[in-house]
Amino acid sequence: MDRVKLRVLGISFNQVHTDAYALILAQENGPYRLPVIVGSAEAQSIAIKMEGIIPPRPMTHDLFVSFAHAFGVTLRSVFIYKFESGIFSAELTFSDGDRTIVLDSRTSDAIAIAIRTQTPIYTTMSILKNVGFVSENTEDEVEDEVDIANDISNDTDSDFPISARTVDNEDEDNARFEPKIENLAVEELERRLSKLIDDENYEEAARVSEILKKKRGE
Secondary structure (H helix, E strand, C coil): CCEEEEEEEEEEEEEECEEEEEEEEEECCCCCCEEEEEEHHHHHHHHHHCCCCCCCCCCCHHHHHHHHHHHHHHCEEEEEEEEEEEEEEEEEECCCCCCEEEEEHHHHHHHHHHHHHCCEEEHHHHHHHHEEECCCCCCCCCCHHHHHHHHCCCEEECCCCCCCCCCCCCHHHHHCCCCCCCHHHHHHHHHHHHHHHHHHCCCHHHHHHHHHHHHHCC
């Protein structure tokens, strides 16, 4: 089975599903993009690592990596080998130098571990052609690709049913008078980021961190 190498391109809140996020995997040196819908916990874990945020306490995927390293076990590869009934399946290949073991995994967990260990991620060209989409965007042009992924309602890596997001009138009124976070000063954004990390709200912290980078021209 031919393997195609992928890289993590971006992650964003999914407007179609509640508590779900669109993770975009990009074909290395190729035009295909693979959207994977992940839950909020997995999205949080992936986002804080991508943004370089260090939590005050290790998260589950951090603990897993530390445990493996403590016993001399290395993650060699992540392989997204199947897409069936709207669910991606992945396998992790581990080695301790003497033995090689392959374990089944949810794709979101596999990617959260892979980005912590700089482990290559692969899939098949068949999956890319059947589930992915072609994009001519550069690596910096993620938002349009996330919008495409948000329109794909069946590609879910979740273990539970996903329903449409609803907002009551009180939430709408509060949102109407809440200033856009993009319009806040750098100092206020830094204060918010610090508090969000203290509160372990890493999803929002990752978003604020990204806005700070843009304001600073990083």
